[in-house]
Each structure stands twice: as structure tokens, then as C-alpha cells.
Amino acid sequence: MREFNFTNPSTLDEASKILKTSDSSSALLAGGTDLLSLIKHEIIDPENLVNIKNLNGFDKIVYRKGEGLKLGALVRISDIAEHQIIKDKFTVLSDAASVIASPQLRNMGTIGGNLCQRPRCWYYREEFDCIRKGGDICYAYLGKNKYHCIVGGGPCYIVHPSDTAVALTALDAKVTIYSNGDYKSIPIQEFFILPEVNYLKENVLEPGEIVTEIFIPEPKADVKSKYIKFMERNAWDFAVVSVASVMNLSNGKISSGKLAWGGVAPVPWQEEQLNQKMSGLSIDDNSVEEFSKSLFENSEPLEHNEYKLILAKNLTKRIIKEIAAD
Ligand SMILES: Cc1cc2nc3c(=O)[nH]c(=O)nc-3n(C[C@H](O)[C@H](O)[C@H](O)COP(=O)(O)OP(=O)(O)OC[C@H]3O[C@@H](n4cnc5c(N)ncnc54)[C@H](O)[C@@H]3O)c2cc1C
Ligand code: SF4
Structure with a gap:
């Protein structure tokens, strides 16, 4: 590991300018639980680390009834998992946060x-x-691809690792980005990008752009939500497949619903036609079974991961039934 400069900017603008205009390579540091491991294993090699942990005002959780929930980018995963309003009103998000990694990593890691x-x-x-x-080959394509994507892949076949991203996708969250002295807010579905758009990065951020806040609109009255994560080791592990759902029910039917999946695609995966198909779906075994058969019609599993398709369908049936039974 080579030496690097460590800077502690006192304003967002200062941080952004160093990240954008520095002559040498720079990386933004928040909790460091991923970044430091990337540096240690020489996957990235920044000359400047720009620490944003000391910036004021980005570690707040603010809920306004009728408007929604704001999470500063420096809010810790553990604070999201334990927040009572998030547990009550945005259950899918507290579910997802509470199954990330270990208590220590949740205490250090930021949203x-x-x-x-x-x-x-x-x-x-x-x-x-x-x-x-920056190389020429995807080694996973013909190699060990048990944990890779079944949909949305090519020329790279990663799955997006974040649990909260899947929950936030089902919740129709927006991501606020500080960019060139100003703020912009984009739907989370537009924040993440597929490898066919750019296989060198996973989101739209350009140099100098910093995520400052996540906004989740107030859910409809009587909404129920949940996150189910299938892990191989059942603790301290990333999702093999996960599913998030937000649903309104009335008279044994789903009146409106959203689904999103993790572990199946390079981005948190959502299909608008499936969300539409959920409206009016009866919560009986046959209807839910039929619905699950229509999932991922465009999937292209790799040699070792066809099991993910079955897993995703079964987890989807389970989440619908469990939410309905809650
Ligand atoms: C053993 C282990 C198990 C894990 N298991 C899970 C799991 O099950 N589920 C899961 O979701 N995650 C898991 N993680 C990942 C963990 O949740 C992340 O490491 C953590 O959330 C990252 O937060 P951080 O604040 O430490 O980010 P950092 O490590 O500081 O940064 C991570 C990356 O994000 C960039 N970044 C950070 N903040 C911002 C910002 N505000 N704007 C723009 N870019 C930014 C950094 O530049 C860097 O590239 C695991 C990690 C480990 C080490
Ligand atoms: S990161 Fe992407 S391109 Fe690289 S081996 Fe993995 S799946 Fe292939």
C-alpha cells in the first residue's frame, strides 16, 4: 500500500473541489469500511483521501409527517436499523439495514x-x-459465477452488494447529490447504472459529486413493507438473493405494490410491469404462484447460477404471503 495524503475538508464545497480538481487521484472517505479494504488490497490507489466524516449536518435522520424521511449521507447503518419511526413506517429499510454485515460494520458504515x-x-x-x-475480459462470465447476476449483465456480471439500495428502490427514494456548487435530486432507479451504460462504475456520480441525502416520500396510509435476504452463512454475509416489497392490501388483494430484488442484477432490480401486475393480485396460493412464474422473463443465468431464478421466485412468493399475514 502506498502512502496517501489525508485531508479533512470543513465544507462540502471544499471536499468536492479537492475531489474534482486535484492533480492526483482522490477518493472520498466516509466510514471507510469498504474504501480502506479496497486500498489495502491495492484495487484502487488514491493519492488523496478526502475525509467527509467531519462535515456538519449530514448525520441527521429527519421525519416530517405528510412529507417523508430524510437521511443524511453520513447516517450510520445501525442508526437506520434502530430508528423507531423507520421501523414503524419504513419497515423494509430497517429490515434491510439490520441484516447488513456485523454490528461493528453497521456502526461504522454510512448510508x-x-x-x-x-x-x-x-x-x-x-x-x-x-x-x-480496465482490462479486456470478464473472468466471471466463463468462470466461477455462482454469485453473479442473472439479469441485466454484460459485459460485466456483478450484482449490486447494497441491501439498503434494494429497500430504497422499493420505497421510490430519491438521492440528493452535491454537484458543481449546487444540489440535484434524482430517483434512486436513475442513480445506479448497468454495465452496458458504463462498466467502470456502478452509479452516475462524476468526479467531485457527493451524495448528501436520501429522501423517502411519506408512504400511503396502511402500507406494509418487508425485506427478506437469503444468505449462505445466515450472518455477516451479502445477499445471495434478496427481495424488498412495499404493499397496500384490501379485501384479500394487493391494491398497490412495489417489488425490488438484490443479488440478481448489477443494480437493485425492479420491473415496472411487475409492479403494475401486482395491483389487484389476490393473495391466494394459485394467484401468487402464477405471478411468481412471470418474474424475470428476460433473465439469462450463467453456467453456475440458474438456482438464483428459483430462489428469487420463491422469496417473492414468501414476501407477498408474509406481508399479507402480518
Ligand atoms: C465483511 C463485510 C460484510 C459486509 N456485508 C454487507 C452486507 O451484508 N450488506 C451490505 O449492504 N453491505 C455489506 N457490507 C458493506 C458495508 O455495508 C459497506 O462497507 C458500508 O456500508 C460502506 O459505508 P462506509 O461509510 O464505510 O463507506 P466507505 O468505505 O467510506 O466508502 C465506500 C465507497 O463509497 C464512496 N462514498 C462514501 N460515501 C459517499 C458519499 N456520501 N458520496 C459519494 N460517494 C461516497 C467512497 O468513496 C467509497 O468508494 C459489508 C462489508 C464488509 C467489510
Ligand atoms: S467485476 Fe465484472 S467484469 Fe470483473 S470479473 Fe467480475 S463480473 Fe467480470
């Missing part, structure tokens, strides 16, 4: 860092110069 963490593909994390690192 901004969780959304912007880099992929866990084992070739990427080891010494392989694959496409995502």
Missing part, C-alpha cells in the same frame, strides 16, 4: 457509503485485471 460501495465479485476483489478494472 452514503453503503449505496456507493464497490462490487464484491471475487475476481474484482483479487488480482484480476477484468473489464471493470
Whole structure:
């Protein structure tokens, strides 16, 4: 690991300018739980680390009835998992936050860092110069691809590692970005990008742009939501497949609903036609079974991961039934 400069900017603008205009390579540091490991394993090699942890005002959770929930980018994962209003009104998000990594990592990791963490593909994390690192080959495509994507892949086949991103997608969250002295807010569905758009990065952020806040609109009255994560080790592990759902029910039917999946695609995966199909769906075994058969019609599993398709369908059936039974 080579030496790096460590800067502690006191304003967002200062941080952004260093990240954008520095002659040498720079990286933004929040909780450091992912970034420091990337540096230690020489996957990235920044000359400047720009620490934003000391910036004021970005570690707040603010809920306004009728408007929604604002999470500063420096809010810790553990604070999201434990917040009573989030547990009550945005259950899918507290569910997702509470199953991330370990208590220690949840105490250090921030929501901004969780959304912007880099992929866990084992070739990427080891010494392989694959496409995502600027090389010519995706080693996973014909290699060990048990944990890779079944939909949305090519030329890189990562899955997005963040649990909160999946929950926030089902909640139709917006991401606020500080950019060139101003703020812009974009739907979370537009924040993440597929490898076919750019296989060198996972989101739209350009140099100098910083995530400052996540906004979740007030849910409809009587909404129910949940996150289910399937892990191989059942603790301290990333999702093999996960599903988030937000639903309104009336008279044994879903009146409106949103679904999003993790572990299946390079971005948190959502299909608008499936959300539409949920409206009016009866919560009986046959209807839910039929609905699950229509999932991921465009999936293209790799040699070792077809099981994810079955898993995703079964988790989806389970989440619909569990929400209905709650
Ligand atoms: C053993 C282990 C298990 C894990 N398991 C899970 C899991 O099950 N589920 C899960 O979701 N995650 C998991 N993680 C990932 C963990 O949640 C992330 O490491 C953490 O959330 C990142 O937050 P951080 O504040 O530490 O980010 P950092 O490490 O500081 O930053 C991560 C990346 O995001 C960028 N970044 C950070 N903040 C911002 C911002 N505000 N604007 C723009 N860019 C930013 C950084 O530049 C860096 O590239 C695991 C990590 C480890 C080490
Ligand atoms: S899936 Fe992506 S990150 Fe993994 S080896 Fe292929 S190109 Fe690299």
C-alpha cells in the first residue's frame, strides 16, 4: 500500500473541489469500511483521501409527517436499523439495514457509503485485471459465477452488494447529490447504472459529486413493507438473493405494490410491469404462484447460477404471503 495524503475538508464545497480538481487521484472517505479494504488490497490507489466524516449536518435522520424521511449521507447503518419511526413506517429499510454485515460494520458504515460501495465479485476483489478494472475480459462470465447476476449483465456480471439500495428502490427514494456548487435530486432507479451504460462504475456520480441525502416520500396510509435476504452463512454475509416489497392490501388483494430484488442484477432490480401486475393480485396460493412464474422473463443465468431464478421466485412468493399475514 502506498502512502496517501489525508485531508479533512470543513465544507462540502471544499471536499468536492479537492475531489474534482486535484492533480492526483482522490477518493472520498466516509466510514471507510469498504474504501480502506479496497486500498489495502491495492484495487484502487488514491493519492488523496478526502475525509467527509467531519462535515456538519449530514448525520441527521429527519421525519416530517405528510412529507417523508430524510437521511443524511453520513447516517450510520445501525442508526437506520434502530430508528423507531423507520421501523414503524419504513419497515423494509430497517429490515434491510439490520441484516447488513456485523454490528461493528453497521456502526461504522454510512448510508452514503453503503449505496456507493464497490462490487464484491471475487475476481474484482483479487488480482484480476477484468473489464471493470480496465482490462479486456470478464473472468466471471466463463468462470466461477455462482454469485453473479442473472439479469441485466454484460459485459460485466456483478450484482449490486447494497441491501439498503434494494429497500430504497422499493420505497421510490430519491438521492440528493452535491454537484458543481449546487444540489440535484434524482430517483434512486436513475442513480445506479448497468454495465452496458458504463462498466467502470456502478452509479452516475462524476468526479467531485457527493451524495448528501436520501429522501423517502411519506408512504400511503396502511402500507406494509418487508425485506427478506437469503444468505449462505445466515450472518455477516451479502445477499445471495434478496427481495424488498412495499404493499397496500384490501379485501384479500394487493391494491398497490412495489417489488425490488438484490443479488440478481448489477443494480437493485425492479420491473415496472411487475409492479403494475401486482395491483389487484389476490393473495391466494394459485394467484401468487402464477405471478411468481412471470418474474424475470428476460433473465439469462450463467453456467453456475440458474438456482438464483428459483430462489428469487420463491422469496417473492414468501414476501407477498408474509406481508399479507402480518
Ligand atoms: C465483511 C463485510 C460484510 C459486509 N456485508 C454487507 C452486507 O451484508 N450488506 C451490505 O449492504 N453491505 C455489506 N457490507 C458493506 C458495508 O455495508 C459497506 O462497507 C458500508 O456500508 C460502506 O459505508 P462506509 O461509510 O464505510 O463507506 P466507505 O468505505 O467510506 O466508502 C465506500 C465507497 O463509497 C464512496 N462514498 C462514501 N460515501 C459517499 C458519499 N456520501 N458520496 C459519494 N460517494 C461516497 C467512497 O468513496 C467509497 O468508494 C459489508 C462489508 C464488509 C467489510
Ligand atoms: S463480473 Fe465484472 S467485476 Fe467480475 S470479473 Fe467480470 S467484469 Fe470483473
